[in-house]
Amino acid sequence: MSSILVIAEHDNASLKAATLNTVAAAQKIGGEIHILVAGSGCVAVAEAAAKIAGVAKIKLADAAHYAEQTAENLAALVVAHAAGYSHILAPATGYGKNILPRVAALLDVAQISEITAVDSPDTFVRPTYAGNAMVTVKSADAVKVITVRSTGFDAVAAEGGSAVIEAVAAAADLGLVKLIGREITKSARPELGAAKVIVSGGRGLGSGEKYHQLLEPLADKLNAALGASRAAVDAGFVPNDYQVGQTGKIVAPQLYIAIGISGAIQHLAGMKESKVIVAINKDADAPIFQVADYGLVADLFQAIPEFIAELG
Amino acid sequence: MRMADLKILVPVKRVVDFNVKVRVKADGSGVDLANVKMSMNPFDEIAIEEAVRLREAGIATGVIAVSCGLAACQETLRTAMAIGADRAILVESDADLQPLAVAKLIKAITEKEQPQIVIFGKQAIDDDANQTGQMFAALMGWPQATFASKVVVANGMATVTREIDGGAETLEMKLPAVITTDLRLNEPRYATLPNIMKAKKKPLDTYKPADLGVDVTPRLTTLKVSDPPKRGAGVMVADVKELVAKLKNEAKVI
Numbered sequence: 001m002s003s004i005l006v007i008a009e010h011d012n013a014s015l016k017a018a019t020l021n022t023v024a025a026a027q028k029i030g031g032e033i034h035i036l037v038a039g040s041g042c043v044a045v046a047e048a049a050a051k052i053a054g055v056a057k058i059k060l061a062d063a064a065h066y067a068e069q070t071a072e073n074l075a076a077l078v079v080a081h082a083a084g085y086s087h088i089l090a091p092a093t094g095y096g097k098n099i100l101p102r103v104a105a106l107l108d109v110a111q112i113s114e115i116t117a118v119d120s121p122d123t124f125v126r127p128t129y130a131g132n133a134m135v136t137v138k139s140a141d142a143v144k145v146i147t148v149r150s151t152g153f154d155a156v157a158a159e160g161g162s163a164v165i166e167a168v169a170a171a172a173d174l175g176l177v178k179l180i181g182r183e184i185t186k187s188a189r190p191e192l193g194a195a196k197v198i199v200s201g202g203r204g205l206g207s208g209e210k211y212h213q214l215l216e217p218l219a220d221k222l223n224a225a226l227g228a229s230r231a232a233v234d235a236g237f238v239p240n241d242y243q244v245g246q247t248g249k250i251v252a253p254q255l256y257i258a259i260g261i262s263g264a265i266q267h268l269a270g271m272k273e274s275k276v277i278v279a280i281n282k283d284a285d286a287p288i289f290q291v292a293d294y295g296l297v298a299d300l301f302q303a304i305p306e307f308i309a310e311l312g
Numbered sequence: 313m314r315m316a317d318l319k320i321l322v323p324v325k326r327v328v329d330f331n332v333k334v335r336v337k338a339d340g341s342g343v344d345l346a347n348v349k350m351s352m353n354p355f356d357e358i359a360i361e362e363a364v365r366l367r368e369a370g371i372a373t374g375v376i377a378v379s380c381g382l383a384a385c386q387e388t389l390r391t392a393m394a395i396g397a398d399r400a401i402l403v404e405s406d407a408d409l410q411p412l413a414v415a416k417l418i419k420a421i422t423e424k425e426q427p428q429i430v431i432f433g434k435q436a437i438d439d440d441a442n443q444t445g446q447m448f449a450a451l452m453g454w455p456q457a458t459f460a461s462k463v464v465v466a467n468g469m470a471t472v473t474r475e476i477d478g479g480a481e482t483l484e485m486k487l488p489a490v491i492t493t494d495l496r497l498n499e500p501r502y503a504t505l506p507n508i509m510k511a512k513k514k515p516l517d518t519y520k521p522a523d524l525g526v527d528v529t530p531r532l533t534t535l536k537v538s539d540p541p542k543r544g545a546g547v548m549v550a551d552v553k554e555l556v557a558k559l560k561n562e563a564k565v566i
Contacts, residue, residue: 070483071446071449071456071458072449072455072456075450093477094459094475094476094477095476095477097442097446097458098446098456098458098459099446100446101411101442101443101444101445101446101447101450102446102447102449102450102456103450104412104443104447105412105415105446105447105448105450105451106450106451108412109412109531110410110411110412110531110532111411111412111441111443111447112532113439113440113441113442113443114440123535127440127540128343128438128439128440129328129334129343129437129438129440130437130440131540132333132334132336132343132539132540133334133336133343133537133538133539133540134537134538134539134540135534135536135537136534136535136536136537136538137532137533137534137535138532138533138535139531139532140531140532140533141531176454176455176485176486177455177456177457177483177484177485178483178484178485179481179482179483180471180482180483180484181481181482182476182479182480182481182482183479183480183481184478184479185478185479191478193477197565197566222566230495233495233496234495240461240475240494240495240496241475241477241478241479241480246437246440247355247434247435247437247494247495249477254565255559255563255565255566265333266330266437272540272543275565276559276563276565277543277546278555278559280555289546289548291543291546292546293543293544293546293547293563294546294547294548294549294555294558294559294563295546295547295548295549296548296549296551296552296555297548298551298552303552306551306552307552307555307556310552310553310556311556311566
């Protein structure tokens with residue numbers, strides 16, 4: 001039977017939701033599931049992880065040099081505790097993508113990136129070419145090192161489990177990098193990756209000013225996260241962490257509203273798994289309409305205020 | 313380390329052009345690459361540009377582009393040299409080169425060339441793996457700054473601002489180090505005709521994986537390639553009123 005180690009994503013205070021989707025992928029593989037919580041002063045995270053349904057054990061590595069969660073130190077820790085595991089999983093977020101390839105290289109195995117389905121304990125499905133080709137790959141390595149795309153797996157329940165928490169030894173501090181600053185955008189809105197509704201804007205909005213003026217009241221009404229196409233980011237309307245697409249965030253909300261977004265391949269790659277897609281664009285030929293459940297050809301500057309008014 | 317020695321190595325990959333919508337072959341064996349336009353991976357172009365800027369600023373002394381793959385990767389290397397790389401290395405192989413194998417090949421080249429910085433694109437737009445830079449860094453035991461949006465190199469140190477979920481962070485590390493590029497790092501220049509002509513005369517060395525003592529045997533076998541699930545056809549609505557009614561009553565999402 002498989003034995004699976006899931007790397008928890010957290011900020012030393014709370015567990016990130018993508019960890020729950022990663023545990024869901026581990027359950028599809030089948031076997032005993034352990035979670036590694038590495039951080040500093042992160043006991044609360046380990047306690048939260050212990051409640052996740054279907055998890056047998058939490059390994060807690062609490063040391064000052066894990067506070068910043070740098071890839072170099074975390075990868076060394078994971079490798080130090082890798083013995084006995086057939087699978088090592090992490091979320092395919094900026095966090096997991098930074099760390100896990102280092103783990104794979106140190107173990108001299110391949111990494112299987114961003115899986116969206118599990119066919120068997122050694123065979124997985126992953127998107128390539130911006131999601132235009134789904135590849136089924138079989139791994140010949142003794143240890144399967146895998147990042148999990150959250151949108152491919154429904155989150156497991158955050159409550160109901162009662163895993164044991166075991167403190168494990170920290171690995172040595174490699175001292176290779178120093179964090180000199182971290183700026184997290186403060187927002188009262190839901191996180192892009194976890195939002196049920198996303199209002200996303202493209203170059204059709206014309207300017208950053210118009211983007212905020214039109215989309216923020218709509219997002220407020222719908223309690224939505226704000227997203228953007230790469231074109232809108234490149235044009236400087238909004239920062240890069242708004243970007244939805246192949247090279248930005250991959251999202252799958254209940255409702256995705258694409259406003260003034262033409263629908264480039266790389267954008268569609270990031271949102272086409274959404275449950276319901278709405279496209280509003282003045283160009284009737286825009287490719288976004290091919291993936292939309294509901295399409296409206298209209299002038300944005302009239303339609304969006306109308307939309308807000310109609311929501312009451 | 314004398315600053316006079318600061319070489320930058322930039323691995324570049326030849327991929328299907330980002331404007332091409334690939335088609336999955338009917339037999340499920342792969343994607344159809346016949347007569348498809350190939351280009352340099354866009355993130356690698358950003359990597360070359362950053363390296364060339366560091367040399368132009370007098371910080372780096374040389375920029376070497378390296379590509380692993382078919383003989384046709386020479387074109388990609390000529391493009392890198394037209395942007396400004398001083399010379400190029402091709403590790404020629406017609407094997408399916410997976411990220412771990414490429415990381416090992418780049419390690420072998422690094423041991424020959426002794427660069428202080430290796431700048432990778434964060435991911436290739438064909439396999440979307442996002443692994444090679446991190447794997448290489450681990451094999452070398454070097455620090456890494458992935459998804460970089462700003463790079464400052466001075467006094468044997470790199471200070472790199474990188475994109476993280478929900479914001480940005482800045483890391484400081486001693487060279488040698490690995491950087492992987494995100495979109496906002498820079499806007500690559502267009503290669504001018506005179507520079508394209510000059511690039512043809514720049515040196516290009518070729519090795520085989522066996523010359524470098526690297527086993528490139530694939531670890532992953534592709535069993536099948538298929539089209540992504542198609543979304544059902546949607547409907548066009550006449551106005552905002554109808555849209556909101558449908559979202560409320562039909563889709564029940566608001």
